[in-house]
Amino acid sequence: MTSLFSEISPEPAADVPVRRITVTVNGQRRSADVEPRLLLAHLLRQAFRLTGTHTGCDTTNCGACTVLYDGQPVKSCTMLAVQADGHEVTTVEGLAGASELHPVQEGFRDEHGLQCGFCTPGMMLAAKALLDRNPDPTEDEVRWALSGNLCRCTGYQNIVKSVLWAADKMRGPDTGGGGDRHDEEQP
Amino acid sequence: MYPSRFQYEAPTTVEAAIDLLHRGGGEAKVLAGGQSLIPMMKLRFASPELLVDINHIPGLDYHRVDPDGSIHIGALCRHVDLEQSTTLADAQPVLAAVAPLVADPIVRTRGTLVGSLCHADPQGDWASAMVALDGQVVAQGPQGRRSIPVADFVAGPFQNVLAHDEVAVEAVVPAPAGTPAGGYLKLERRIGDFATAGVAVALDLVNGSVSRAGVGLTGVGSSTIAATDAAQALVGAALSPDAINRAADLAAEAAQPRSDHRGSASYKRQVVRTFVVRILTNVLESDERAA
Ligand SMILES: Cc1cc2nc3c(=O)[nH]c(=O)nc-3n(C[C@H](O)[C@H](O)[C@H](O)COP(=O)(O)OP(=O)(O)OC[C@H]3O[C@@H](n4cnc5c(N)ncnc54)[C@H](O)[C@@H]3O)c2cc1C
Numbered sequence: 001m002t003s004l005f006s007e008i009s010p011e012p013a014a015d016v017p018v019r020r021i022t023v024t025v026n027g028q029r030r031s032a033d034v035e036p037r038l039l040l041a042h043l044l045r046q047a048f049r050l051t052g053t054h055t056g057c058d059t060t061n062c063g064a065c066t067v068l069y070d071g072q073p074v075k076s077c078t079m080l081a082v083q084a085d086g087h088e089v090t091t092v093e094g095l096a097g098a099s100e101l102h103p104v105q106e107g108f109r110d111e112h113g114l115q116c117g118f119c120t121p122g123m124m125l126a127a128k129a130l131l132d133r134n135p136d137p138t139e140d141e142v143r144w145a146l147s148g149n150l151c152r153c154t155g156y157q158n159i160v161k162s163v164l165w166a167a168d169k170m171r172g173p174d175t176g177g178g179g180d181r182h183d184e185e186q187p
Numbered sequence: 188m189y190p191s192r193f194q195y196e197a198p199t200t201v202e203a204a205i206d207l208l209h210r211g212g213g214e215a216k217v218l219a220g221g222q223s224l225i226p227m228m229k230l231r232f233a234s235p236e237l238l239v240d241i242n243h244i245p246g247l248d249y250h251r252v253d254p255d256g257s258i259h260i261g262a263l264c265r266h267v268d269l270e271q272s273t274t275l276a277d278a279q280p281v282l283a284a285v286a287p288l289v290a291d292p293i294v295r296t297r298g299t300l301v302g303s304l305c306h307a308d309p310q311g312d313w314a315s316a317m318v319a320l321d322g323q324v325v326a327q328g329p330q331g332r333r334s335i336p337v338a339d340f341v342a343g344p345f346q347n348v349l350a351h352d353e354v355a356v357e358a359v360v361p362a363p364a365g366t367p368a369g370g371y372l373k374l375e376r377r378i379g380d381f382a383t384a385g386v387a388v389a390l391d392l393v394n395g396s397v398s399r400a401g402v403g404l405t406g407v408g409s410s411t412i413a414a415t416d417a418a419q420a421l422v423g424a425a426l427s428p429d430a431i432n433r434a435a436d437l438a439a440e441a442a443q444p445r446s447d448h449r450g451s452a453s454y455k456r457q458v459v460r461t462f463v464v465r466i467l468t469n470v471l472e473s474d475e476r477a478a
């Protein structure tokens with residue numbers, strides 16, 4: 001196999017066994033041969049070419065590398081790829097359906113939740129995890145759930161609005177939602 | 188940044204983990220949530236030759252309150268489990284107050300209380316709460332199990348007293364001798380930051396009188412501080428503004444803060460004092476409301 005550390009070592013070390021792992025990524029089973037020290041973020045980006053998972057700080061602070069691991073948000077720069085063996089991982093590439101964006105993605109588009117977009121994948125996955133657990137969050141709950149994700153551009157206001165928009169949309173028109181809850185007051 | 192090379196094993200029993208650690212002869216490390224260990228390995232502050240990943244051992248992710256009132260928290264119980272637990276909130280207000288203040292919500296999905304105690308960061312929030320509660324760590328090694336008070340378990344900055352072939356299997360909070368009360372306050376510059384200063388106060392109340400007290404301080408010394416004089420000043424009487432002020436002064440004296448980018452030593456001392464007053468005043472006021 002080609003080493004996923006080609007920049008420092010062309011061959012995997014002979015004394016460190018490479019492991020075959022199988023991960024369900026965005027619903028698809030995928031295998032790779034990895035050294036134990038390979039980080040999950042690098043597996044996703046380099047082995048699986050899923051470059052929507054960003055690495056920003058690389059120190060577990062910014063949350064740009066957030067993915068869902070068995071449905072829970074984790075910082076993929078701080079997990080080993082081997083730990084994903086046999087588990088399910090969802091990246092930002094897995095959010096949209098075949099032809100439709102995920103409501104969280106629509107929310108970020110409609111409410112201007114991004115500028116450079118660097119933090120956006122992590123924000124969206126943290127938001128999805130929140131909405132899966134709590135479909136009707138308050139603004140404070142949204143801010144709380146996203147507090148492990150840093151944005152250097154938008155100042156959070158529109159990000160929070162985007163998530164609340166998505167919550168409305170996901171609850172559907174029957175619950176008085178449908179995306180209009182945060183519009184101007186109806187006459 | 189990636190760690191230096193290591194061997195990786197994922198045993199499925201505690202015994203097998205102990206065996207691996209034993210054979211690792213001091214060059215092996217346990218991987219629990221990895222939220223401290225992996226960053227340390229990426230920075231090459233830690234370069235274990237062998238990682239023993241305990242995440243595949245079933246039955247370690249519990250937290251429960253036993254019939255005798257003691258609380259047991261398994262080595263794979265995540266911060267988020269404690270944060271969301273109503274059982275814990277009912278049984279022990281101090282632990283419930285800490286859970287949402289550790290790191291950030293995403294780090295909390297992986298990190299564990301037991302891992303945090305093992306990591307023994309002087310800025311660790313759980314250790315001071317556990318010290319205030321007279322908590323223990325249960326360690327299992329080749330010779331069996333032993334219980335170590337958290338106050339002795341934390342040997343110094345980033346040092347615990349585990350032998351190289353011991354696994355910390357659970358943390359225990361003894362049954363309260365009365366109604367448990369108290370809290371945890373932490374000053375952080377932003378969410379996910381370590382404490383500028385943190386204070387845990389744990390009380391057991393019997394007929395309004397304090398039958399037991401513990402005070403633990405976070406981030407104001409080279410390791411977790413047990414402010415025993417402050418705690419002692421509270422025992423044997425009902426809470427009063429005088430007793431509260433005295434305890435707060437003694438806690439501030441017990442702190443050994445250093446000036447750094449988070450604040451000056453005297454500022455941190457003042458924060459400790461203020462937090463003791465706030466936690467205890469809150470207990471006093473809710474006691475009065477209940478009466
Ligand atoms: C961005 C960020 C912010 C943070 N903020 C805070 C904060 O505000 N407050 C705070 O208290 N902490 C904070 N932390 C630290 C972190 O949350 C805890 O120290 C962490 O959760 C430790 O638990 P873990 O299970 O991840 O341990 P690991 O990282 O897996 O292990 C830590 C150490 O303990 C040892 N160990 C772990 N479990 C066992 C066991 N069962 N038996 C024997 N040894 C064991 C490991 O070998 C290692 O040496 C922060 C971390 C990050 C990344």
Ligand code: FES
Nearest residue numbers: 056057058063077
């Ligand atoms: S890159 Fe993982 S938290 Fe910043």
Ligand code: FES
Nearest residue numbers: 115117151152153
């Ligand atoms: S949109 Fe640029 S960092 Fe968030």
